[in-house]
Amino acid sequence: MLPTSHNTQQVKRINVELVKNTLRSTGVGTKSSIASLTKLSVATCGTILNELLQTGEIIDLGPDESSGGRPASRYQFNADYAxxxxxxxxxxxxxxxxxxxxxxxxxxxxxxxxxxxxxxxxxxxxxxxxxxxxxxxxxxxxxxxxxxxxxxxxxxxxxxxxxxxxxxxxxxxxxxxxVEVIIDNDMNLTVYGLYNEQHFEEEKNFAVVTFPKNHFPGAGFIIDGHPLKGNTHFSGEVSYLPFGVSSEEQHQLLQTSDGLHHLVVKTLVSIMVIINPAAIVITGDTMDPSMLDDLTRGCLDTIPQEHMPELIIQNDTRLEYLTGLIAVTLESLTYRIQLIEKKW
CATH class of the missing domain: 3.30.420.40 (ATPase, nucleotide binding domain)
Known part of the structure; x- marks a missing residue:
């Protein structure tokens, strides 16, 4: 995205998002507390809060408890506005x-x-x-x-x-x-749900790879907090990795415990050396938590310990699929603008 010059309307929309997101995260705030958190002026916050009150996007909870002087009004984000x-x-x-x-x-x-x-x-x-x-x-x-x-x-x-x-x-x-409309792949949404569940302190690289029964494996990636989809949305088709076997032979290997172990380790190592993730979640009904130690040792035969990500085996990801979809849908409502394009 190219750097964008901002007009007054864009700046106002950014400020409105700041105020709404601050109230959403803090629960309750006063005009002064919101100004302090957003670094906006008290006057600007007051104007935005009044507009949000008129639309119903926030709720006035009444005056704050005060030891003296005029008590400040308390505001709450109205999650049920829409x-x-x-x-x-x-x-x-x-x-x-x-x-x-x-x-x-x-x-x-x-x-x-x-x-x-x-x-x-x-x-x-x-x-x-x-x-x-x-x-x-x-x-x-x-x-x-x-x-x-x-x-x-x-x-x-x-x-x-x-x-x-x-x-x-x-x-x-x-x-x-x-109405905003978002349509995405189930794997991408599951990856996003799982990524948000990790609660990283800063944006990280992250991967999810799935080994379903009677199907070829697939994967999804987060790079610096953003989903990687690829030029033609081919990203994640890990069954095309050069395993040195035909697709028919790969399918047969996936049916045996030794063959499955071999292909999972090869896939994990490939992901580690390409995107160096903080964590990899392994899913699919062929996986079992008891396999974690063997898979970790298999990866450590190639990957130095200091570059090993956290490995997590999780069979059921239906909840993360749902939470990922809800999160992406909600994000479509936020006003986003890139202030500076950082290349390095």
């Missing part, structure tokens, strides 16, 4: 389903239901979305997780036949003009 709608689209074992979730602006889940369907098409998703927007409170963003690839809202390869090759995102945006 909501986001998230859809998880799945096709597993020939069964088609959509799980729909409503979350408030703090990411707290207000409603969650799963529908089993005969088929899933663009019309299915659009009609369900219309029904839920009518049902839920002030939906400002739609986030959709799919078992496939999406670029600019257009679905590429996808395990849901009725969505493959379809312009799902543009169609939703045309139908719901005032």
């Amino acid at each position: 909501s986001v709608l998230c859809l998880i689209v799945r096709t597993e074992g020939g069964v088609h389903s959509i799980t729909h979730i409503q979350a408030n602006l703090n990411g707290e889940i207000l409603d969650e239901q799963t529908l089993t369907l005969d088929e899933i098409t663009v019309a299915t998703v659009e009609d369900l979305t219309a029904t839920l927007i009518e049902q839920y409170n002030n939906v400002q963003a739609i986030g959709i997780g799919i078992p496939g690839v999406a670029h600019n809202g257009i679905i590429g390869i996808c395990d849901v036949p009725g969505l493959a090759g379809q312009p799902l995102g543009p169609g939703l945006k045309e139908r719901f003009e005032d």
Whole structure:
């Protein structure tokens, strides 16, 4: 992204985001405390707080307890001012389903239901979305997780036949003009959910690699806190690593304990030397926590101890998929602008 020159309106939007995010993180604040935390002037904070009160985005809790003088008003972020709608689209074992979730602006889940369907098409998703927007409170963003690839809202390869090759995102945006629309791959969203769960003190490199039964492995990466998708969204296709065997032989190796161990270690070592992650989470129904020590020793045969990331084996990542989708959907509502492009 090129450096951007900022006009008054952009600066104001940045300041509004600062005030809202400060209130969201602190819970309750006064005009003076918010000014101190944001480094904005008290007058600027007062103007922004008054505007947010009028729109209903914050709540006035009344005067603060005071030992003297005029008590200051206390403000709270109104997480229920609006909501986001998230859809998880799945096709597993020939069964088609959509799980729909409503979350408030703090990411707290207000409603969650799963529908089993005969088929899933663009019309299915659009009609369900219309029904839920009518049902839920002030939906400002739609986030959709799919078992496939999406670029600019257009679905590429996808395990849901009725969505493959379809312009799902543009169609939703045309139908719901005032609502943000985000569509992403299930693995990317799971990686983001797992990354946020680590609570790193600063942005790190991070990886998730999955070894599902009867399928080739896949991976997802976070680089300096940002998801890596690649030039053609091919990033993470680790089954294409040069293991020195054909795809058929690789599939056979994955069915045996020794072969699986060999391929997992090769994959982990490759990730370590390329992105040097702080941690790697290994998932999939072929994995078991009891395998961790052997995998660590296998990696240490190649990787020096000081460069070894933390290895974590976690089979069930459904919660992280959901939290990643909610987080990405909420982030689509924030106003972001790059102040300086830092090359090094």
